Amino acid sequence: MKEFTRKKIIEAAKEAEATNGAPISSRDFARITGISPYHIYRLFPDGGWREVRKLAGLERHPGDTSAIADDQLMREFNRVASELGKIPTWTQFAAHATISADVIRRRLGGLQGTLKHYRAWLEENEPNSPLLEHLKSRSRHEIPAPPQQIPASISSNSSSAQWTKLNGPTFGAPINFRGLRHAPINEQGVVFLFGMVSYELGFIVEAVHAAYPDCEAKRCVDQKQQRWQHIRIEFEHSSSNFRVHGHDPANCDVIVCWEHDWADCPLEVIELRRVIDELEG
Numbered sequence: 001m002k003e004f005t006r007k008k009i010i011e012a013a014k015e016a017e018a019t020n021g022a023p024i025s026s027r028d029f030a031r032i033t034g035i036s037p038y039h040i041y042r043l044f045p046d047g048g049w050r051e052v053r054k055l056a057g058l059e060r061h062p063g064d065t066s067a068i069a070d071d072q073l074m075r076e077f078n079r080v081a082s083e084l085g086k087i088p089t090w091t092q093f094a095a096h097a098t099i100s101a102d103v104i105r106r107r108l109g110g111l112q113g114t115l116k117h118y119r120a121w122l123e124e125n126e127p128n129s130p131l132l133e134h135l136k137s138r139s140r141h142e143i144p145a146p147p148q149q150i151p152a153s154i155s156s157n158s159s160s161a162q163w164t165k166l167n168g169p170t171f172g173a174p175i176n177f178r179g180l181r182h183a184p185i186n187e188q189g190v191v192f193l194f195g196m197v198s199y200e201l202g203f204i205v206e207a208v209h210a211a212y213p214d215c216e217a218k219r220c221v222d223q224k225q226q227r228w229q230h231i232r233i234e235f236e237h238s239s240s241n242f243r244v245h246g247h248d249p250a251n252c253d254v255i256v257c258w259e260h261d262w263a264d265c266p267l268e269v270i271e272l273r274r275v276i277d278e279l280e281g
Contacts, residue, residue, distance in 0.1 A: 004035065004039045004043065005043070006043050006044065006055075009035065009039065009040065009043060009044075009052060010052060010055050010056045011056075012029075012033045012035060013029060013033075013052050013053065013056040013058060014056045014057070014058070015033075016028065016029050016032040016033050017056075017058050017059075019032055020032060023058065023059040023060060023061040024058065024061055025049075025061040026040070026048075026049035028061070029049070029052075030223070033224075034222070034223035034224030034225075035223060036200075036201065036202035036220055036223050037049075037200055037201055037202070037275075038201045038202040038203075038219065038220075039202075040052060041201070041270065041274070041275060042268070045274075048274065048277075050069070070107065070108070070117070071121075072099075073099060073103065073104050073107060073108070074117060074118060074121040076097055076098060076099045077093070077097075077104065077114070077118055078118070078121070078122070078126070078129075078131075079097075080092070080093050080096045080097050081118075081131055082129075082131070083096060084096070086131075086134055087115070087118075087131065087134050087135065090105070090111070102176055105173070105174055105175060105176070107277055110172070110173020110174050110175070110183065111173065111174075112173065113173060115135060118135065119132065119135045122135070170185065171185070172184055172185040172189070175276065177193075177196075177276045178196060179196070180192070180193060180196065183258065183273070184237060184258045184272075185237070186237055187235050187236060187237050187241075189237070189258070190235045190236065190237055190256060190257060190258050190272065191208065191214070191235050193258070193272050193276070194235065194256050194272065197272070197275060197276065198217070201219075201270070201275065202219050202220035202221075202223070203217045203218070203219050203220070203231070204217060204218045204219075204220075204228070205217045206218065212234065212247055212251065212252075213232045213233060213234040213247075213251060213252045214233060214234050214235045215232070215233035215234070215235065215256075216230070216231075216232060216233075217230075217231045217232075217233055218230055218231065219231045231253045231254055232251065232252050232253045232254070233252070233253070233254045233255075233256055234247060234252045234254075234255050234256070235255075235256050235257070236255055236256075236257045237257060237258050237259070238257055238258070238259045238260075238261050238262075239255050239257045239259070239260045239261055239262040239265055239269050239271070240261050240262040240265075241257075242255050242262070242265070242267075243262060243265075249266050249267050252267060253267065253268065254267060254268045254269070254270060255267050255268070255269045255270070256269075256270045256272065257269060257270070257271060257272065258271070258272050258273055259271065259273060260274075
């Protein structure tokens with residue numbers, strides 16, 4: 001079985017770009033080398049393909065959005081907000097920005113995630129910016145809060161039941177990833193999203209069932225030689241739920257989740273919110 005290291009992947013990236021004769025994306029790299037995105041995700045958990053590209057000294061592929069650093073996203077968001085003198089809506093941002101609003105939404109977790117990152121960025125880089133006050137007073141600028149009471153003139157003439165936030169389904173942050181419009185908010189959403197990207201991560205799913213662990217699969221550890229390993233997977237919305245549910249780590253190999261929030265997790269974790277950003281590159 002071929003063992004990949006950070007050094008080997010960096011060297012493979014250099015050779016792949018030389019073979020291609022032009023800047024390569026993460027998809028190009030997998031196609032040329034036979035190294036699945038899983039290995040990049042495992043060996044470069046913080047920067048992914050963006051880190052590989054930087055360490056290998058490669059040029060950015062025109063369609064590779066993963067090459068855009070978070071700081072660059074925040075600087076562009078700040079430029080637009082400063083020009084408008086307020087926190088922009090996504091429509092306003094799209095009309096003035098040089099970076100797609102979808103890139104920021106996917107990377108930072110929708111509207112609220114973007115505002116959280118932007119506030120932290122301003123506090124560190126421009127602490128005297130008047131936009132900080134906008135953030136403190138209008139943290140939900142695109143979604144106005146519903147009135148506490150419906151005026152009597154309206155409610156008395158309405159034959160339908162009064163709407164409250166408990167009457168209908170709720171949705172995760174907008175991600176617009178392929179056919180999935182919103183981020184998962186439960187384990188079922190994680191299962192669905194994993195099914196969308198499992199093959200690209202080098203997995204073949206054999207069974208999904210209610211018993212622990214949730215999934216039996218095989219993972220490609222060498223795409224060129226077609227070598228596979230048996231893997232036991234548990235799905236969780238947040239990785240820490242694995243501990244909350246009292247699962248035995250000895251009977252599982254990988255946790256697949258939307259958000260990895262368990263710093264001392266003894267198992268390998270695949271955090272899908274990071275994976276889909278890499279796969280969009």
